[in-house]
Amino acid sequence: MGSINPSLLHIGSTVGAVIMALMVIFIRLKASARPVTIRKIWIPPLGMSTGFAMFVVPEVRFPLWWAAIAFLVGWFIFAYPLIRTTSFEQRDGQVFAQRSKSFAFILLGLLLVRTLLHEFINRYVSVPQSGGLFFILAFGMIVHWRLFMYKRYNVIVPPETRIPQS
Template sequence: MFTKQFLVIASIIVSLLMVVIVNLVRLRNTKKPAVAKKIILPPLFMATGASMFILPMFRPTLPELISSVVMGMLFSIVLIKTSKFEIRDNQIYLQRSKLFIVALIGLVALRMIGKIILAETIHIDPAQMSGIFFILAFSMILPWRISMYIGFRKLKRQLDNACRPT
């Protein structure tokens, strides 16, 4: 139906669109007070994509699974370091970070390069590659969002303690 090359190029285009969308959402979120629900929900919504693994063609091998999880967790460190909260006007806001967009572009570029290398050298099936990169992305987003939630709760406790009458 579609050539392998077409699928790789299409996935790169989708990745670039996601960078733009994530950056726009991030900029909008720095202007509004943060809420726990918006921190927690993205990984839950993304988890529904794991239903692809019902079909055997999307399942990675054990070494591919382990390397995807490890790479995702390593990549999450960059997102964690560029995502901090601050208290402004007695509310919690996500800090603006110019480094975040640089980090995001860098991570997407690494994913694209990895996808191209895997497609050209190892000859992994496009469906299986989709599974591998889904696992990588989920393994990157989950620790990042957990870290954000922990940071948010810490500042929320500070705010609650400061606002309590003595």
């Protein structure tokens, strides 16, 4: 089995990140037209958690303290703009996410920062390892953001007032 050129992996991961960012923007714009539920808040991080299976492959592994730093950077730095631009409104007894004009710009800005950091990090770690690090960073970001959304949702719709959904 031949090896893949690292520069092709880098280009592929960058193009993949751009496509994913555009998909997230499109999905978020459509999602703001539908009511928010607890299930819709928690499904993205739960679905994303399956990505931890990549660490079965030895080439992706790195020291645990690297993972902790990546997670904390995602949690404390990258989640902040998403938290600042997320707000809810109640209409007709349901909760909706308000569209933020800056959401797309923030997401593209995060992508730019990721790309610049990727260039720096790839000098010191392999492409699979940097992919794993950025996955953990993104996971920390989305878990913090969704935890914030869950807490805000509970303020708007306290658990004792919810109607069970089927």
